Amino acid sequence: MTQATYKPAFMTGDEFSIPTFSVLNHDGAIYPDAQSPDLPRDKARHIYHAMLATRILDERMMAAQRQGRLSFYMQCTGEEASVIGATAALDDADMIMAQYREQGALMYRGFSFDEFMNQLFGNQLDYGKGRQMPVHYGSRKLHYMTISSPLATQIPQAAGYAYGQKLAGEGHCTLTFFGEGAASEGDFHAALNMASVHEVPVIFFCRNNGYAISTPAVEQFAADGIAPRAFGYRMHVIRVDGNDVLAVYEATRRAREIAVKDNKPVLIEAMTYRLAAHSSSDDPSGYRSKDEEEIWRLKDPILRMRKWLEQQNWWSEEEETDTQESLRREVLDTMKRAEKRPSPELDTLITDVYAEVTPALQRQYDALKAHIRCYPDAYPKGAQALGLDGDQQHKTGEQ
Amino acid sequence: MPTMNMLQAINNALDIAMAEDDKVLCFGEDVGVFGGVFRATSHLQEKYGRARCFNTPLVEQGIIGFANGLAAQGSVPVAEIQFADYIFPAFDQIVNETAKYRYRSGDLFNVGGLTIRTPYGGGIHGGLYHSQSPEAYFTHTPGLKVVVPRDPYQAKGLLLAAIRDPDPVIFFEPKRLYRASVGEVPEEDYQLPIGEAEIIKQGSDITLVGWGAQMEVIGKAVELAEEAGIACEVIDLRSLLPWDVETVADSVFKTGRLVVTHEAPLTGGFAGEIAAAIQERCFLYLESPIARVTGMDTPFPLALEKEYFPDHLKIFAAIQHSVNF
Ligand SMILES: Cc1ncc(C[n+]2csc(CCOP(=O)(O)OP(=O)(O)O)c2C)c(N)n1
Numbered sequence: 001m002t003q004a005t006y007k008p009a010f011m012t013g014d015e016f017s018i019p020t021f022s023v024l025n026h027d028g029a030i031y032p033d034a035q036s037p038d039l040p041r042d043k044a045r046h047i048y049h050a051m052l053a054t055r056i057l058d059e060r061m062m063a064a065q066r067q068g069r070l071s072f073y074m075q076c077t078g079e080e081a082s083v084i085g086a087t088a089a090l091d092d093a094d095m096i097m098a099q100y101r102e103q104g105a106l107m108y109r110g111f112s113f114d115e116f117m118n119q120l121f122g123n124q125l126d127y128g129k130g131r132q133m134p135v136h137y138g139s140r141k142l143h144y145m146t147i148s149s150p151l152a153t154q155i156p157q158a159a160g161y162a163y164g165q166k167l168a169g170e171g172h173c174t175l176t177f178f179g180e181g182a183a184s185e186g187d188f189h190a191a192l193n194m195a196s197v198h199e200v201p202v203i204f205f206c207r208n209n210g211y212a213i214s215t216p217a218v219e220q221f222a223a224d225g226i227a228p229r230a231f232g233y234r235m236h237v238i239r240v241d242g243n244d245v246l247a248v249y250e251a252t253r254r255a256r257e258i259a260v261k262d263n264k265p266v267l268i269e270a271m272t273y274r275l276a277a278h279s280s281s282d283d284p285s286g287y288r289s290k291d292e293e294e295i296w297r298l299k300d301p302i303l304r305m306r307k308w309l310e311q312q313n314w315w316s317e318e319e320e321t322d323t324q325e326s327l328r329r330e331v332l333d334t335m336k337r338a339e340k341r342p343s344p345e346l347d348t349l350i351t352d353v354y355a356e357v358t359p360a361l362q363r364q365y366d367a368l369k370a371h372i373r374c375y376p377d378a379y380p381k382g383a384q385a386l387g388l389d390g391d392q393q394h395k396t397g398e399q
Numbered sequence: 400m401p402t403m404n405m406l407q408a409i410n411n412a413l414d415i416a417m418a419e420d421d422k423v424l425c426f427g428e429d430v431g432v433f434g435g436v437f438r439a440t441s442h443l444q445e446k447y448g449r450a451r452c453f454n455t456p457l458v459e460q461g462i463i464g465f466a467n468g469l470a471a472q473g474s475v476p477v478a479e480i481q482f483a484d485y486i487f488p489a490f491d492q493i494v495n496e497t498a499k500y501r502y503r504s505g506d507l508f509n510v511g512g513l514t515i516r517t518p519y520g521g522g523i524h525g526g527l528y529h530s531q532s533p534e535a536y537f538t539h540t541p542g543l544k545v546v547v548p549r550d551p552y553q554a555k556g557l558l559l560a561a562i563r564d565p566d567p568v569i570f571f572e573p574k575r576l577y578r579a580s581v582g583e584v585p586e587e588d589y590q591l592p593i594g595e596a597e598i599i600k601q602g603s604d605i606t607l608v609g610w611g612a613q614m615e616v617i618g619k620a621v622e623l624a625e626e627a628g629i630a631c632e633v634i635d636l637r638s639l640l641p642w643d644v645e646t647v648a649d650s651v652f653k654t655g656r657l658v659v660t661h662e663a664p665l666t667g668g669f670a671g672e673i674a675a676a677i678q679e680r681c682f683l684y685l686e687s688p689i690a691r692v693t694g695m696d697t698p699f700p701l702a703l704e705k706e707y708f709p710d711h712l713k714i715f716a717a718i719q720h721s722v723n724f
Pocket of ligand 1 (some may be wrong): 101180485
């Protein structure tokens with residue numbers, strides 16, 4: 001209960017600051033006072049492989065976007081350790097509700113390049129049926145909620161999902177990723193409050209990467225980052241070096257224990273940097289300096305982990321070269337396959353709006369089909385889906 | 400007269416409004432140094448300082464709530480919502496607060512100075528969350544004004560009118576035309592009236608009504624119709640709330656036929672309001688049912704955007720159907 005005071009002493013929170021938990025230094029060595037987490041060789045290599053694969057996928061897809069093969073893309077460059085380190089600390093059946101820049105989580109859980117590409121190209125095999133923009137992945141099998149573009153909406157949903165998990169009593173939790181920008185939304189505050197009042201096994205994972213499109217963190221919040229907000233909700237919180245995969249892994253592992261064993265929500269703030277542009281539509285040279293980016297390039301999380309692995313004798317120069325090469329080849333091969341696959345069926349226009357197609361939608365669809373038959377040349381995808389091939393198309397067009 | 404694209408025209412209008420009155424403020428996500436993700440607010444921070452043109456934290460309900468407070472105080476906020484798809488977190492502030500301030504206080508307070516600018520519409524390969532046309536949610540709300548320009552000339556004149564209007568205005572900008580629509584725009588200050596439709600083309604056989612980005616699509620449909628010997632009268636509504644029912648009704652008295660088009664879904668769309676109001680006034684003059692050419696009753700798709708879109712061929716088909724009824 002509150003304590004009385006007879007002096008008007010205001011507090012601002014500046015009285016204390018939240019430290020950043022680190023394990024690995026920039027040379028890939030463990031800090032003298034730190035302890036290496038218990039991370040077995042195979043798991044460590046799996047994490048590294050996912051980080052590398054994510055980096056290479058991002059590079060190739062960005063290039064593909066520049067060549068006009070892909071309409072849009074978003075990279076996770078610089079943040080691989082945050083996303084993949086956190087995912088590795090979860091049980092594979094824990095739910096992940098991400099924002100959009102977390103392809104690394106799917107990569108770690110085994111989403112195949114084919115699965116990535118089908119979504120990116122919105123073809124017939126895309127689980128989302130070609131309805132959403134690129135990078136809006138989802139996988140029921142891998143417990144990864146389909147991405148929604150409106151920011152922060154997933155954060156209170158994660159609290160709700162996790163509450164359901166608690167009631168189901170299966171010992172699982174939900175982790176939700178979001179940016180420091182999205183943490184300004186009302187949904188974030190609502191989520192923290194709901195979760196702490198209802199004792200929910202949810203991990204709120206903020207990727208504080210310094211920018212929300214062009215808006216730097218100093219114009220996003222006036223306080224010491226996102227972490228102190230946990231105090232207002234009496235929630236466990238930790239801040240980690242987001243470019244240090246071991247720190248992220250260990251912090252998330254412990255957060256999961258608190259969430260699942262004590263049914264308490266936890267907030268993690270990972271301090272990192274968005275090395276690439278916000279998206280393929282963005283040009284960061286308009287709002288930040290190359291020098292600033294260079295400083296962060298030296299803190300590359302992949303390089304740091306690689307140095308650590310090599311010091312353990314768990315990775316070699318030769319493996320690095322071979323792995324990079326085979327990943328690049330695989331990405332290119334899968335991309336070529338995915339590009340050639342046909343568009344989703346025409347009826348995906350009206351399915352899944354409701355559980356059953358309504359009479360109104362059926363009427364609209366029938367009218368659309370009749371219209372496409374009159375003008376097949378104007379709707380190549382629709383015409384193809386209706387089986388109006390070249391010859392027929394011509395004939396119908398002349399009618 | 401200089402040539403501008405729609406973004407330049409909007410930027411020019413904001414520049415004029417800010418130069419004229421230091422109560423005018425521009426803010427929103429990425430609006431400051433960067434000039435907005437579409438660059439509508441370029442250089443305004445440089446010119447007018449950070450106190451009058453600034454980035455906000457990423458919170459739409461905060462942006463509009465803050466703007467409501469500013470406007471109640473007597474400032475003239477021009478708030479940007481980065482995409483109309485993201486106006487919904489601010490829905491409560493807009494429909495319960497912005498729209499009702501004057502009414503509920505007996506005019507003790509109002510937020511008439513407020514203008515909300517937001518890019519809307521599809522055809523940019525944006526999928527369901529970067530393509531919506533949410534105008535009908537707002538036209539259902541008394542107390543708001545809803546305006547949609549179709550080209551740079553209109554964008555400048557209507558935006559200046561919106562900023563100076565004594566009521567709050569939501570200004571939907573057709574983002575597909577931001578750079579694509581280019582035209583002559585006077586350098587000086589001018590305003591176009593809010594609430595008045597514009598007859599773009601006279602014709603005797605059928606009336607076509609639309610607004611914003613659909614006006615370009617209607618233009619293409621008219622070319623096809625004229626080739627087929629059908630004389631179209633084309634009306635740009637420009638303002639949806641209030642909307643100019645007289646101009647549309649007068650046209651339908653003459654032509655006896657009406658096609659209304661918008662990108663938003665059919666059911667509950669604004670075309671339904673127009674159809675109802677026109678059949679009430681023109682019932683005995685109508686020679687065919689009023690046709691609506693709109694998006695489907697589904698979210699906006701990505702891969703099959705072309706199929707979904709209320710394009711010129713669908714409008715032409717509706718014109719033919721109406722004329723041959
Ligand atoms: C509700 C809502 N408002 C605005 C946007 C447009 N938008 C997309 S990403 C973005 C910036 C997000 O920044 P942050 O949350 O920090 O994540 P980061 O991109 O840095 O990973 C904005 C403003 C949106 N998608 N949803």
